[in-house]
Amino acid sequence: MFKFIGIVLGFIYHDFWLGLLGYIVGAFLDRIRVYGTGGMNPLQNTLRQAVFLETLFISMGKLAKADGHVSQEEIDHVEMFMQKMGMTADHRLQAIALFKKGADLSFDIKPTYTKFMSVCGHTKDLKQVMLVYLIVMALADGHFHPAEQALLSDISGYMGYDQATFKHLVEMVLNQTNFGGSQVNSAEALEGAYKALGVTKESTDAEIKRAHRKLMSQYHPDKLMGQGVPEDMIAMATEQAKEIQLAYDLIKKSRST
Secondary structure (H helix, E strand, C coil): CHHHHHHHHHHHCCCHHHHHHHHHHHHHHHHHHHHCCCCCCHHHHHHHHHHHHHHHHHHHHHHHCCCCCCCHHHHHHHHHHHHHHCCCHHHHHHHHHHHHHHHCCCCCCHHHHHHHHHHHCCCHHHHHHHHHHHHHHHCCCCCCCHHHHHHHHHHHHHCCCCHHHHHHHHHHHHHCCCCCCCCCCCHHHHHHHHHHHCCCCCCCHHHHHHHHHHHHHHCCHHHHHHHCCCHHHHHHHHHHHHHHHHHHHHHHHHHHC
């Protein structure tokens, strides 16, 4: 009930973020009405979600234009995200405006991440989900352009990651796919599975198990929502978790034969 009041307020005042904030706060009030008080601070979580989404749309635009051309695949990727968010036509226009703001070649994205870090910087998983989502988007057109990689490297630096950690994360994301196909038993797929978990063939079973548990914990829906990841983005994290599980299963199978 309360969350729909929030949406109405946002619509009346033609403000995307007011509507989004109203929806999220209303959702928390509905949850309290049903389950009682306790748990996270809804206002703090709401602020993190709003800043997260603002940063994401601006970054999407910056990333899409990094190689000098916004591809149809990248446009489709953003359109699909807005559809999942259930945005009204007016809210979509405002989200697109943020995308275009980021796509402006003269736009400096660093202050956006200064704001992001001031609000979300203490939540490690929230930062990683942002970076992983942007890496996934960079791959939406089937290519990882050097300009996109350079921009993501800068963004990772704004969020406090060193270059070694960034490269390691990129390698993991690049390999967190296609473990359900017909070539799952190939040597190439097995090598990719190790990279997806951030381990090597020389890693012990215990080390691989720890790496798997750590990654699965980072993508746990309740944990991510508690840190401020918008509910509609949890599906992306769930897909990454599925690929991680498939990679782990492939490694276990190879080691049991």
